[in-house]
Amino acid sequence: NAGVTQTPKFQVLKTGQSMTLQCAQDMNHEYMSWYRQDPGMGLRLIHYSVGAGITDQGEVPNGYNVSRSTTEDFPLRLLSAAPSQTSVYFCASGRSGDEQFFGPGTRLTVL
Amino acid sequence: GQNIDQPTEMTATEGAIVQINCTYQTSGFNGLFWYQQHAGEAPTFLSYNVLDGLEEKGRFSSFLSRSKGYSYLLLKELQMKDSASYLCAVTGNTNAGKSTFGDGTTLTVKP
Numbered sequence: 001n002a003g004v005t006q007t008p009k010f011q012v013l014k015t016g017q018s019m020t021l022q023c024a025q026d027m028n029h030e031y032m033s034w035y036r037q038d039p040g041m042g043l044r045l046i047h048y049s050v051g052a053g054i055t056d057q058g059e060v061p062n063g064y065n066v067s068r069s070t071t072e073d074f075p076l077r078l079l080s081a082a083p084s085q086t087s088v089y090f091c092a093s094g095r096s097g098d099e100q101f102f103g104p105g106t107r108l109t110v111l
Numbered sequence: 112g113q114n115i116d117q118p119t120e121m122t123a124t125e126g127a128i129v130q131i132n133c134t135y136q137t138s139g140f141n142g143l144f145w146y147q148q149h150a151g152e153a154p155t156f157l158s159y160n161v162l163d164g165l166e167e168k169g170r171f172s173s174f175l176s177r178s179k180g181y182s183y184l185l186l187k188e189l190q191m192k193d194s195a196s197y198l199c200a201v202t203g204n205t206n207a208g209k210s211t212f213g214d215g216t217t218l219t220v221k222p
Contacts, residue, residue: 033209033210035212040214041214041215042115042198042200042212042213042214042215043154043198043200043212044212045209045210045211048209056209058209059211090153090154097141097142097161098159099144099156099159100144100156100210101156102153102154102155103153104152104153105152105153
């Protein structure tokens with residue numbers, strides 16, 4: 001049981017490049033979320049999903065897209081990277097009314 | 112919307128007791144989570160309060176007052192390994208995947 005896995009662990013992009021952050025969970029959780037965490041701050045919700053085929057926006061969705069074709073996978077796409085998207089990105093999964101399990105994070109730098 | 116306030120930093124001595132407060136204002140409330148996050152790592156679940164009152168779990172306890180929009184995390188018999196950031200998070204519905212996080216309280220435990 002690997003829990004929540006994220007790849008890559010580190011990434012450096014140039015402004016304007018696009019990329020996809022991968023997230024997978026093997027706990028059959030219906031809920032999955034993407035957060036970003038800037039230095040000294042809490043987590044801000046980007047997008048979340050309540051099940052395969054269902055996604056919705058969080059607090060800071062601009063510049064990001066998601067899709068949920070399977071229960072296990074929830075990739076986050078950066079459409080055109082900007083320096084303001086330099087952050088640590090956490091993926092999480094959970095069940096209704098229950099705790100969230102977080103992946104190890106992806107540290108992204110946009111130059 | 113939701114607004115969550117926590118102290119930015121706290122310092123305590125090994126073996127002592129510390130209380131970390133969290134106040135919130137929400138348009139809808141289902142429950143409140145506390146997570147622990149060590150530097151450079153992902154958050155991990157500590158507690159979840161839905162009803163008013165105190166929940167005790169070993170050295171850690173969490174309290175909730177829904178009418179006052181107030182919670183606290185109580186850490187007893189502090190250990191050096193308790194030095195971490197403590198995040199308060201509120202869910203507005205039964206979907207734990209849509210949580211709003213406070214900015215976290217950085218606790219430093221000194222010998």
